[in-house]
Amino acid sequence: MTELFAILIIICALLLVLIILIQNPKGGGLSSSFGGGASQMMGVKKTTDFLEKATWTLAIVFFILILGSTFTIDRKENTQTSKTDTSQSTSDDLFLNEEIIEEEENLEKDFSVETNSLQENN
Numbered sequence: 001m002t003e004l005f006a007i008l009i010i011i012c013a014l015l016l017v018l019i020i021l022i023q024n025p026k027g028g029g030l031s032s033s034f035g036g037g038a039s040q041m042m043g044v045k046k047t048t049d050f051l052e053k054a055t056w057t058l059a060i061v062f063f064i065l066i067l068g069s070t071f072t073i074d075r076k077e078n079t080q081t082s083k084t085d086t087s088q089s090t091s092d093d094l095f096l097n098e099e100i101i102e103e104e105e106n107l108e109k110d111f112s113v114e115t116n117s118l119q120e121n122n
Helices: 002-022 038-072 080-121
Strands: none
Touching (some): 002 038
16 A cells, blocks of 8 residues: 555656646746647637646645555554663563562472471371
8 A cells, every 4th residue: 555655646746747847937838839829828828727727636636645645654663762662671571570480489389398397297
């Protein structure tokens, strides 16, 4: 899904750049190269309208694609602090496990001593 968004964003960006470069702020550009005479006025107006609508449409699509990609991309926490915290908690867990094992061994010894002393009394 991430690759799809990346491809669509790149295509949209390239089209947006091309359409913006085609336009000329002084009325030239692609729209001035169409027609002649009386039909030139109508051709220029339609071309300018088309380029303006295409620019706005692509800008909105580009914005929506970028927002959509932020919600679909999986985030992985690969920061240095999280790695340190993970290794620290692993060390702590090992230390706690060793303490628990020692306590269990001590309890078993105590239990066996108590059991032996009870059997001797009977």
